Amino acid sequence: MRQAFLLAALFALSLATSVAAEELGASSPKFWSVPQVDALPYDAHSRLIRHGRDLITATYSHIGPDMPDRAQRFAGNNLACGNCHLDAGVKKFGLPIFGLSEDFPAYSARVGAQITLQERINSCMTRSMNGRPLPVSSAPMRAIVAYIQFLSSGVRKGEKLSGLGAGTMPELDRAADPARGHDIYQARCIGCHNVDGAGVQNSLPGLGAGYAFPPLWGSDSFNDGAGMARLITAANFIHSNMPDGVDYLHPRLSPEEAWDVAALMISKPRPQRAGLDKDFPDLLKKPIDAPYGPYADGFSEAQHRYGPYGPIRAKLQEIEKEKGEVRNPNVK
Numbered sequence: 001m002r003q004a005f006l007l008a009a010l011f012a013l014s015l016a017t018s019v020a021a022e023e024l025g026a027s028s029p030k031f032w033s034v035p036q037v038d039a040l041p042y043d044a045h046s047r048l049i050r051h052g053r054d055l056i057t058a059t060y061s062h063i064g065p066d067m068p069d070r071a072q073r074f075a076g077n078n079l080a081c082g083n084c085h086l087d088a089g090v091k092k093f094g095l096p097i098f099g100l101s102e103d104f105p106a107y108s109a110r111v112g113a114q115i116t117l118q119e120r121i122n123s124c125m126t127r128s129m130n131g132r133p134l135p136v137s138s139a140p141m142r143a144i145v146a147y148i149q150f151l152s153s154g155v156r157k158g159e160k161l162s163g164l165g166a167g168t169m170p171e172l173d174r175a176a177d178p179a180r181g182h183d184i185y186q187a188r189c190i191g192c193h194n195v196d197g198a199g200v201q202n203s204l205p206g207l208g209a210g211y212a213f214p215p216l217w218g219s220d221s222f223n224d225g226a227g228m229a230r231l232i233t234a235a236n237f238i239h240s241n242m243p244d245g246v247d248y249l250h251p252r253l254s255p256e257e258a259w260d261v262a263a264l265m266i267s268k269p270r271p272q273r274a275g276l277d278k279d280f281p282d283l284l285k286k287p288i289d290a291p292y293g294p295y296a297d298g299f300s301e302a303q304h305r306y307g308p309y310g311p312i313r314a315k316l317q318e319i320e321k322e323k324g325e326v327r328n329p330n331v332k
């Protein structure tokens, strides 16, 4: 009896979570073949690539805020790039940095101009890592670029790999709700990300050893200008990848749970970046979930932060039509 109930519950759960997975799965083959760093010889260029991978997976040990040599302190928190760019940047819908280098220089709506790969990396340095930019010719920057370029070997210019980003799931027609998210956090996240989202350090604090489970908010987290501070990015990342070990084909949270727990995360305090009002000089190209104004559409900051997004999109389309503008590629 109990077993039958469990089976029924499991079946219902899998129905609830399989929709988005199927949508993604249809457009994305399950595997992609990734160039193998471990298969490289030990020549100078390969060492640079390996060093680049180490910088992604253990950023704090090379350019973290606890580096003994102050000149090497570039990141402002003890995260690793790989805490978000999962499996050293090669996991499907785990924000891969695989097959990218040919895409740069690329137009950045945030800047309102073309940016180089180095500038894109520095955008994560100053926002996700809450730190300062790496000089273009510095050793760590050259290593990270060499690694990202290596991950692009064999990918043709203009080829769009499926599996980039964090995925897309159906949106809610209500605002995502931090209070519901709190209950989900207690049930599904707290075991790893700890009370108060503080994470669990690898070793004693102050040794530059990073996190076994990274913080989700608070002073050692990404700042409010980071991509992960935006609801749509955060919710899809969480749905495709969390609890850790999940992949986009086997999500364990329903879309609704992912939206609400993402709302909780972005409602919490984190370092603040100055000058965010200058991001996205063309407001019509501003992502709909940017949690800071100004906006082109007259909707409140709260609605941009938590949704629902339907009404904002409709309004933006109206404005664009009046202006005869092309449709905003950032408003998904």
Ligand code: HEC
Binding pocket: 056, 059, 079, 080, 081, 082, 083, 084, 085, 095, 096, 097, 100, 120, 121, 124, 125, 128, 129, 144, 164, 165, 222, 226, 227, 228, 233
């Ligand atoms: C807190 C999470 C987080 C951390 C830590 C982080 N990033 Fe990112 N990164 C993101 C997100 C989210 C995006 C996509 C942003 C968007 O939607 O525009 C991104 C985008 C990028 C891109 C562009 C990818 C593309 O598809 O064009 C590169 C390159 C990159 N990051 C490199 C890095 C490097 C190198 C580090 C470490 C120095 C780092 N990131 C740390 C979250 C993070």
Ligand code: HEC
Binding pocket: 079, 082, 083, 084, 086, 087, 184, 185, 188, 189, 190, 191, 192, 193, 212, 213, 214, 215, 216, 228, 237, 238, 242, 243, 244, 253, 261, 262, 265
């Ligand atoms: C089994 C442990 C575990 C559970 C449970 C878990 N996470 Fe994570 N989470 C991790 C680990 C480990 C990473 C870093 C991944 C890496 O470095 O490969 C991570 C990374 C993240 C990140 C990106 C990095 C950062 O610091 O922002 C977010 C966001 C996140 N988790 C949210 C959640 C949410 C929300 C839940 C609950 C639904 C959750 N996680 C449940 C282990 C877990």
